[in-house]
Amino acid sequence: MIPLVIIGAGGHARVVIELVRAAGRFNIVGLLDPAPPSDRILGVKVLGDDGALADLRANGISHAFVALGANAVRQRVANRLAEMDFTRPCLAHPSAEISPSAERRAGSLVMARAVLGTEALLDEDAILNTGAVADHDVRLGACCHVAPGCALAGGVVVGARSFLGVGTSVRPEIRIGSDVVVGAGAAVVSDLSDGIRAIGVPAKPMKGV
Numbered sequence: 001m002i003p004l005v006i007i008g009a010g011g012h013a014r015v016v017i018e019l020v021r022a023a024g025r026f027n028i029v030g031l032l033d034p035a036p037p038s039d040r041i042l043g044v045k046v047l048g049d050d051g052a053l054a055d056l057r058a059n060g061i062s063h064a065f066v067a068l069g070a071n072a073v074r075q076r077v078a079n080r081l082a083e084m085d086f087t088r089p090c091l092a093h094p095s096a097e098i099s100p101s102a103e104r105r106a107g108s109l110v111m112a113r114a115v116l117g118t119e120a121l122l123d124e125d126a127i128l129n130t131g132a133v134a135d136h137d138v139r140l141g142a143c144c145h146v147a148p149g150c151a152l153a154g155g156v157v158v159g160a161r162s163f164l165g166v167g168t169s170v171r172p173e174i175r176i177g178s179d180v181v182v183g184a185g186a187a188v189v190s191d192l193s194d195g196i197r198a199i200g201v202p203a204k205p206m207k208g209v
Protein backbone atom coordinates (compact mmCIF):
# COMPACT_ATOMS: atom_id res chain seq x y z
CA MET A 1 0.00 0.00 0.00
CA ILE A 2 1.32 3.42 -0.98
CA PRO A 3 1.06 6.15 1.68
CA LEU A 4 -1.21 9.00 0.54
CA VAL A 5 -2.07 12.35 2.10
CA ILE A 6 -5.41 13.94 1.20
CA ILE A 7 -5.91 17.69 1.08
CA GLY A 8 -9.40 18.57 2.26
CA ALA A 9 -11.71 17.35 5.03
CA GLY A 10 -15.17 18.30 3.75
CA GLY A 11 -17.97 16.36 2.07
CA HIS A 12 -16.01 15.74 -1.12
CA ALA A 13 -13.00 14.51 0.89
CA ARG A 14 -15.21 12.04 2.76
CA VAL A 15 -16.32 10.50 -0.53
CA VAL A 16 -12.69 10.35 -1.68
CA ILE A 17 -11.66 8.60 1.57
CA GLU A 18 -14.24 5.87 0.99
CA LEU A 19 -13.24 5.58 -2.67
CA VAL A 20 -9.56 5.16 -1.74
CA ARG A 21 -10.48 2.46 0.75
CA ALA A 22 -12.63 0.65 -1.82
CA ALA A 23 -9.88 0.84 -4.46
CA GLY A 24 -7.32 -0.61 -2.04
CA ARG A 25 -4.08 0.76 -3.52
CA PHE A 26 -3.30 3.55 -1.05
CA ASN A 27 -3.03 3.88 2.70
CA ILE A 28 -4.33 7.29 3.82
CA VAL A 29 -1.82 8.74 6.31
CA GLY A 30 -3.87 11.84 7.10
CA LEU A 31 -5.83 14.85 5.92
CA LEU A 32 -4.79 18.50 5.63
CA ASP A 33 -7.35 21.25 6.13
CA PRO A 34 -7.11 24.69 7.76
CA ALA A 35 -10.64 24.47 9.22
CA PRO A 36 -11.72 20.82 9.55
CA PRO A 37 -15.13 20.04 11.03
CA SER A 38 -13.42 17.69 13.52
CA ASP A 39 -9.94 16.29 14.17
CA ARG A 40 -10.85 12.90 12.65
CA ILE A 41 -12.89 12.35 9.51
CA LEU A 42 -14.19 8.80 8.94
CA GLY A 43 -11.40 7.69 11.27
CA VAL A 44 -8.61 9.54 9.41
CA LYS A 45 -6.59 12.03 11.44
CA VAL A 46 -6.35 15.69 10.40
CA LEU A 47 -2.63 16.48 10.53
CA GLY A 48 -2.85 20.26 10.13
CA ASP A 49 -3.07 22.59 7.16
CA ASP A 50 -1.04 22.84 3.94
CA GLY A 51 1.92 24.01 6.04
CA ALA A 52 2.48 20.33 6.93
CA LEU A 53 3.19 19.40 3.29
CA ALA A 54 6.92 20.16 3.39
CA ASP A 55 7.46 17.95 6.47
CA LEU A 56 5.41 15.13 4.94
CA ARG A 57 7.44 15.30 1.73
CA ALA A 58 10.70 15.37 3.72
CA ASN A 59 9.50 12.29 5.62
CA GLY A 60 9.06 10.29 2.44
CA ILE A 61 5.36 10.82 1.64
CA SER A 62 5.41 11.16 -2.13
CA HIS A 63 1.71 10.84 -3.07
CA ALA A 64 -0.97 13.46 -2.40
CA PHE A 65 -4.52 13.99 -3.64
CA VAL A 66 -6.53 17.21 -3.65
CA ALA A 67 -10.08 16.47 -2.47
CA LEU A 68 -11.49 19.99 -2.71
CA GLY A 69 -14.68 20.58 -4.66
CA ALA A 70 -13.99 24.20 -5.67
CA ASN A 71 -12.34 24.00 -9.08
CA ALA A 72 -10.05 27.05 -8.94
CA VAL A 73 -8.89 26.20 -5.41
CA ARG A 74 -8.25 22.60 -6.40
CA GLN A 75 -6.10 23.81 -9.28
CA ARG A 76 -4.10 26.16 -7.08
CA VAL A 77 -3.36 23.44 -4.52
CA ALA A 78 -2.57 20.90 -7.25
CA ASN A 79 -0.02 23.32 -8.77
CA ARG A 80 1.60 23.68 -5.36
CA LEU A 81 1.81 19.90 -4.97
CA ALA A 82 3.43 19.62 -8.39
CA GLU A 83 6.00 22.28 -7.42
CA MET A 84 6.80 20.24 -4.29
CA ASP A 85 7.30 17.12 -6.40
CA PHE A 86 4.31 15.19 -5.02
CA THR A 87 2.73 12.60 -7.30
CA ARG A 88 -1.01 13.15 -7.75
CA PRO A 89 -2.48 9.74 -8.60
CA CYS A 90 -5.50 9.15 -10.83
CA LEU A 91 -8.21 7.70 -8.59
CA ALA A 92 -11.24 5.68 -9.64
CA HIS A 93 -13.91 3.77 -7.75
CA PRO A 94 -13.87 0.04 -8.55
CA SER A 95 -17.47 0.28 -9.83
CA ALA A 96 -16.55 2.94 -12.44
CA GLU A 97 -16.48 1.87 -16.11
CA ILE A 98 -13.32 3.22 -17.69
CA SER A 99 -12.60 2.39 -21.31
CA PRO A 100 -9.15 0.91 -21.92
CA SER A 101 -8.66 3.57 -24.60
CA ALA A 102 -9.63 6.48 -22.31
CA GLU A 103 -6.86 8.71 -20.95
CA ARG A 104 -6.71 9.95 -17.37
CA ARG A 105 -4.21 12.51 -16.15
CA ALA A 106 -2.67 13.31 -12.75
CA GLY A 107 -5.04 14.08 -9.90
CA SER A 108 -8.18 13.10 -11.80
CA LEU A 109 -11.08 11.36 -10.09
CA VAL A 110 -13.77 8.96 -11.35
CA MET A 111 -16.47 8.33 -8.76
CA ALA A 112 -18.68 5.28 -8.22
CA ARG A 113 -20.62 4.02 -11.26
CA ALA A 114 -19.37 6.78 -13.53
CA VAL A 115 -18.50 5.96 -17.14
CA LEU A 116 -15.49 7.29 -19.05
CA GLY A 117 -15.96 6.21 -22.63
CA THR A 118 -13.87 5.18 -25.60
CA GLU A 119 -10.91 7.52 -26.26
CA ALA A 120 -12.31 10.04 -23.78
CA LEU A 121 -9.92 12.31 -21.87
CA LEU A 122 -10.10 13.26 -18.20
CA ASP A 123 -7.48 15.97 -17.76
CA GLU A 124 -5.49 16.86 -14.65
CA ASP A 125 -7.45 17.16 -11.39
CA ALA A 126 -10.82 16.85 -13.17
CA ILE A 127 -13.77 15.14 -11.47
CA LEU A 128 -16.27 12.78 -13.09
CA ASN A 129 -18.71 12.44 -10.23
CA THR A 130 -21.05 9.64 -9.17
CA GLY A 131 -22.95 8.00 -12.01
CA ALA A 132 -21.95 10.62 -14.59
CA VAL A 133 -21.42 9.46 -18.17
CA ALA A 134 -18.76 10.97 -20.42
CA ASP A 135 -19.18 9.00 -23.63
CA HIS A 136 -16.77 8.36 -26.50
CA ASP A 137 -14.29 11.12 -27.42
CA VAL A 138 -15.44 13.47 -24.64
CA ARG A 139 -12.65 15.79 -23.47
CA LEU A 140 -12.90 17.02 -19.90
CA GLY A 141 -10.49 19.89 -19.20
CA ALA A 142 -8.17 20.36 -16.25
CA CYS A 143 -9.92 20.90 -12.91
CA CYS A 144 -13.40 20.74 -14.38
CA HIS A 145 -16.17 19.02 -12.39
CA VAL A 146 -18.95 16.98 -13.94
CA ALA A 147 -21.46 16.51 -11.12
CA PRO A 148 -23.45 13.36 -10.30
CA GLY A 149 -25.77 12.01 -12.96
CA CYS A 150 -24.61 14.17 -15.87
CA ALA A 151 -24.83 12.70 -19.36
CA LEU A 152 -22.32 13.94 -21.94
CA ALA A 153 -22.83 12.54 -25.43
CA GLY A 154 -20.01 11.69 -27.82
CA GLY A 155 -17.39 14.33 -28.66
CA VAL A 156 -18.41 16.91 -26.06
CA VAL A 157 -15.57 19.23 -24.94
CA VAL A 158 -15.54 20.88 -21.49
CA GLY A 159 -12.94 23.55 -20.73
CA ALA A 160 -10.72 24.02 -17.71
CA ARG A 161 -12.39 24.66 -14.32
CA SER A 162 -15.91 24.44 -15.72
CA PHE A 163 -18.66 23.01 -13.53
CA LEU A 164 -21.66 21.04 -14.82
CA GLY A 165 -24.39 20.82 -12.16
CA VAL A 166 -26.09 17.61 -11.17
CA GLY A 167 -28.01 15.94 -13.99
CA THR A 168 -26.81 18.16 -16.83
CA SER A 169 -27.29 16.67 -20.31
CA VAL A 170 -25.10 17.73 -23.22
CA ARG A 171 -25.76 17.11 -26.92
CA PRO A 172 -23.02 15.45 -29.05
CA GLU A 173 -20.02 17.54 -30.18
CA ILE A 174 -20.98 20.57 -28.05
CA ARG A 175 -18.09 22.76 -26.86
CA ILE A 176 -18.32 24.23 -23.38
CA GLY A 177 -15.62 26.81 -22.66
CA SER A 178 -13.45 27.37 -19.58
CA ASP A 179 -14.78 28.62 -16.21
CA VAL A 180 -18.38 27.93 -17.27
CA VAL A 181 -21.08 27.08 -14.70
CA VAL A 182 -24.06 25.04 -15.89
CA GLY A 183 -27.01 24.81 -13.47
CA ALA A 184 -28.51 21.57 -12.20
CA GLY A 185 -30.77 19.80 -14.68
CA ALA A 186 -29.79 21.87 -17.72
CA ALA A 187 -29.78 20.59 -21.28
CA VAL A 188 -26.89 22.08 -23.24
CA VAL A 189 -27.75 22.05 -26.94
CA SER A 190 -25.46 24.82 -28.23
CA ASP A 191 -21.88 25.87 -27.48
CA LEU A 192 -21.18 27.94 -24.34
CA SER A 193 -18.33 30.45 -24.34
CA ASP A 194 -15.79 30.99 -21.55
CA GLY A 195 -17.06 32.26 -18.20
CA ILE A 196 -20.80 31.89 -18.92
CA ARG A 197 -23.33 30.77 -16.28
CA ALA A 198 -26.18 28.94 -17.99
CA ILE A 199 -29.38 27.26 -16.76
CA GLY A 200 -32.47 25.59 -18.09
CA VAL A 201 -33.77 23.44 -20.91
CA PRO A 202 -32.38 24.41 -23.33
CA ALA A 203 -29.55 26.05 -21.38
CA LYS A 204 -29.41 29.85 -21.69
CA PRO A 205 -27.17 32.39 -19.95
CA MET A 206 -28.53 33.47 -16.55
CA LYS A 207 -30.02 36.97 -16.47
CA GLY A 208 -27.62 39.64 -15.26
CA VAL A 209 -24.52 37.49 -15.86
Ligand SMILES: CC(=O)SCCNC(=O)CCNC(=O)[C@H](O)C(C)(C)COP(=O)(O)OP(=O)(O)OC[C@H]1O[C@@H](n2cnc3c(N)ncnc32)[C@H](O)[C@@H]1OP(=O)(O)O
Nearest residue numbers: 129147148164165166167181182183184185186198199200
Ligand atom coordinates in the same frame (compact mmCIF):
# COMPACT_ATOMS: atom_id res chain seq x y z
C1 LIG B 1 -21.87 15.42 -4.87
C2 LIG B 1 -22.34 16.85 -5.14
O1 LIG B 1 -23.20 17.36 -4.49
S1 LIG B 1 -21.57 17.72 -6.39
C3 LIG B 1 -22.32 19.31 -6.43
C4 LIG B 1 -23.54 19.38 -7.31
N1 LIG B 1 -24.08 20.73 -7.23
C5 LIG B 1 -24.93 21.22 -8.13
O2 LIG B 1 -25.32 20.56 -9.07
C6 LIG B 1 -25.35 22.67 -7.94
C7 LIG B 1 -25.70 23.35 -9.23
N2 LIG B 1 -26.00 24.72 -8.96
C8 LIG B 1 -27.08 25.38 -9.47
O3 LIG B 1 -27.88 24.81 -10.24
C9 LIG B 1 -27.24 26.80 -9.00
O4 LIG B 1 -28.63 27.02 -8.78
C10 LIG B 1 -26.65 27.85 -9.98
C11 LIG B 1 -25.12 27.75 -9.86
C12 LIG B 1 -27.05 27.60 -11.42
C13 LIG B 1 -27.11 29.25 -9.64
O5 LIG B 1 -26.89 29.51 -8.32
P1 LIG B 1 -27.22 31.01 -7.78
O6 LIG B 1 -26.43 32.01 -8.56
O7 LIG B 1 -27.04 30.95 -6.28
O8 LIG B 1 -28.72 31.23 -8.21
P2 LIG B 1 -30.04 31.38 -7.29
O9 LIG B 1 -30.27 30.16 -6.46
O10 LIG B 1 -29.96 32.72 -6.59
O11 LIG B 1 -31.18 31.44 -8.40
C14 LIG B 1 -31.32 32.54 -9.29
C15 LIG B 1 -32.51 32.26 -10.21
O12 LIG B 1 -32.16 31.16 -11.08
C16 LIG B 1 -33.06 30.06 -10.90
N3 LIG B 1 -32.24 28.83 -10.93
C17 LIG B 1 -31.18 28.53 -10.14
N4 LIG B 1 -30.64 27.36 -10.52
C18 LIG B 1 -31.38 26.91 -11.53
C19 LIG B 1 -31.30 25.74 -12.31
N5 LIG B 1 -30.35 24.82 -12.10
N6 LIG B 1 -32.21 25.59 -13.31
C20 LIG B 1 -33.19 26.53 -13.54
N7 LIG B 1 -33.30 27.65 -12.80
C21 LIG B 1 -32.42 27.85 -11.82
C22 LIG B 1 -33.69 30.28 -9.52
O13 LIG B 1 -34.96 29.65 -9.44
C23 LIG B 1 -33.75 31.78 -9.47
O14 LIG B 1 -34.86 32.20 -10.25
P3 LIG B 1 -35.70 33.53 -9.88
O15 LIG B 1 -34.72 34.66 -9.99
O16 LIG B 1 -36.76 33.55 -10.92
O17 LIG B 1 -36.18 33.32 -8.50
